[in-house]
Amino acid sequence: MAKDQKKQPRPKAETPKGFRDYFGADVTERKQMLDRIAQIYHRHGFEPLETSAVETVEALGKFLPDVDRPNAGVFAWQEAEVPGGGAGDWLALRYDLTAPLARVAAQFRGDLPSPYRRYAMGPVWRNEKPGPGRFRQFYQCDADTVGSASVAADAEICAMLAAALEHAGIRRGDYLIRINNRKVLNGILESMGVAEGKPADDVLRTIDKFDKVGEQGVRQLLTTGRKDESGAFIEGVGLSPEQAEPVLAFLTSKGADNAGTLANLRAAVGASATGAEGVEELAQIARMLAAMGVGEERAIVDPSIVRGLGYYTGPVFEAELTFEILDDKGRKRQFGSVAGGGRYDGLVERFTGQKVPATGVSIGVDRLLAALRAKGLMGGTEQGPVVVTVMDRERMADYQAMAAELRAAGIRAEVYLGNPKNFGNQLKYADKRNAPVAIIQGGDEAARGVVQVKDLVLGAKIAAEASHEEWKAQPAQTEVARADLVAEVRRILG
Template sequence: MAKDKKPRRPRAETPKGFRDYFGAEVAERNQMLSQIGEVYHLYGFEPLESSAVETVEALGKFLPDVDRPNEGVFAWEEDGDWLALRYDLTAPLARVAAQFRNDLPTPYRRYAMGPVWRNEKPGPGRFRQFYQCDADTVGSASVAADAEICAMLSDTLERVGIPRGDYLVRINNRKVLNGVLEAVGLNPAEDRATADAVLRTIDKWDKVGAGGVRELLTTGRKDASGAFIDGVGLGNDVADTVIAFMQAKGTDAAATIANLRDVVQGSASGTTGIDELEQMGELLAAQGYGPDRTEIDPSIVRGLGYYTGPVFEAELTFEITDAKGRVQQFGSVAGGGRYDDLVKRFTGQAVPGTGISIGVDRLLAALRAKGRMDGKSVGPVVVTVMDKGRMADYQAMVGELRSAGIRAEVYLGNPKNFGNQLKYADKRLSPVAVIQGEDEAARGVVQVKDLVLGARIAQSASLEEWKSQPAQREIARSDLVAEIRKMLEQEG
């Protein structure tokens, strides 16, 4: 008789394209979300928490993985309907705005924060689950709404620790690009597929440059791996006009506007887009958002097909060193624009909208790259256990500390080996350990061990410093809260 096989144990590993987040990372993200929320709230936006699951029909045909329609999401069938995890926070907003249109104010100003999921090929720093932080105005066709979003984005970056001079909010308008296409005989309304292909191609400008974009717009090119990528099939004269549009940025906003007017001559759509760009620049300048914070840049396209007017990106301009020691700019951490047709899909009525989405994980990575976040957190004060029979006394200590707003915990492992308790406190990055045995309890005192100072003294191995600043000392039990608060303040 064959022996029964042992049950297969599951592998303890995260699925491909996903990762786990621990203590300091979660704390830093929560802090950033709180800071971003403060700015959004200051501008009058209200929070919204929508479902993480939407119908595929509600998500529409604007999925991020254009080479695999309807496969850019994690989807499953249930009772004849296809459901999917949301791939961004804008498509759910369009559904909410349509579903509750009779209850919501117009315009509806909301912000949302949370994870999104994309069923795309993962790579270094590219995950299938990541956080976004959005703010949108639905129901206003005014260019002032777009300008306000750009101003708020600027304020948000500065609030989280990106100083002026280290970022730029770059602005363009899809109508201008449509005007360029019309000027060369390509009508986006009649040939949406080709127009979208052009958009996706010029969105690669930063990666492949003018020459690469020209090849992709015409006959195609080989990528870095040697694989051939088919071109859009445009003629050289059409590609030249598109390239001229991408290079229309002048020495200042006025020069850029003039260059764009030359490129889109004869296009009503293009002229309207340029007028909107000019108006946005005036509105931003009136509020003090000048060229050190915002600029008009024709190279900003945004890849998603639902944008219909102004589009914008926040680019971090400082340099970092990659894993191979190469110096490069950090790049974009936020993007958005105007989408006037998303809600219309549900209602049949035109409902204008505009908004921004911040990539929280990229923004955190930028702050760490600049040394403004260290990925470390301060652990709780640890009250050690010298006598299991006196657990109530130890719990009373942490109760007093917590009531005073000091993070604290009692060691709940095996107390037999006191050294293990201190190792635990070190692993928890605890600033202070509290020690009270029978003798200390009888005398009404406790020992407090400054673990931060102790580690510093251990590194310097200075006997003089150890004598002048003992890391462990005895205090009155009644002074526990006051003394620990003082120690924490001294350590910052």
């Protein structure tokens, strides 16, 4: 056995492709952000739910949205054979938090309160090709209300999203939640005589490009087709100009305020009952948001929001951050979307055959974290512990007593635990840990009942700016009585 092992090459110390580790502040900052969001969700009556990472492939539905190939996109494996015969179940890592919610809502439908408001935060896994900044494990943060057909549930989700973004640190004025409704579009397609199924899907796929190709581009794509920038010709959906215009009217019906937008939408849907119902839902949501104190500068009806219209069945929302950041090439651009959601009916139907209305929102955890860092609200280097250095290894207990006293006073502190022989290494370690203060006590100081307290932040500043004479005076290092150690460190930490 030992011989065999010697012949084996050493294992590579590497994460699998597309996976990564999170250290220190990367862990605590995400946690702090999610904790603050959870506080808001909880205050809105939502309950936490934590499902396991592993589901049966059967319950997951075997595929990601938009992926037809079974098991593509998920990490899946087969259980061992069942003793006594029978193939083992196929299991897989969850690829989002919605599929497990659907399973839970079906499995516990007799026990859960109805409506069931729940939030969930945790990692999900995608078996996709990793790329720069694209990982195969990442966090999602969802809140959903299952079992309420009322648009009051949608309005509540929007108000809650606004509160969550603000509580996470995004200032009012730096975000905007835009609200649209699939039903309005359904009404327009209905009144235009565009049939459900492929014809309607083609229209939905086309208007999804509104952000990219604009009004004229969508007009071309809905009718006869369009040459793109590369010169390639994209075939049109084949609507007549008369059929295409109401769709364009819908997309461009945003007015100066909700009242204006709703008036434009009422005109755009014409005689369609479905369309009128959709507009009325938006009007109700607008009214409810106002009642909850959420003004139009925070959440507004905006029919140009097309993302998710193909997936959702009713109201659709998207939160965008409106401040500018510099992109990789130093150009200014809007930060863009950090959350999205909407209403969907099919959640539990796969399991029970019954349609259960549901609405929810998902916050892009990594994007929101990046936004908070871009605004300087997070991402400073975290302060390290006070480091008690070791001048005399026979007196470890003394140094540990110092660290214990500091911790008892609520100050993060530790004793240097490496080989103490080289004192320079101890200060290098303190520097690497971003320690604000180092404590030093040699035999001489111990005999005199004092300690040296070194202000490393001030010390670094002096080292960078001061003359040699100033530096030699060591204003960043103070000798205090041993009994005053905690008070002196407190003074430096401020």
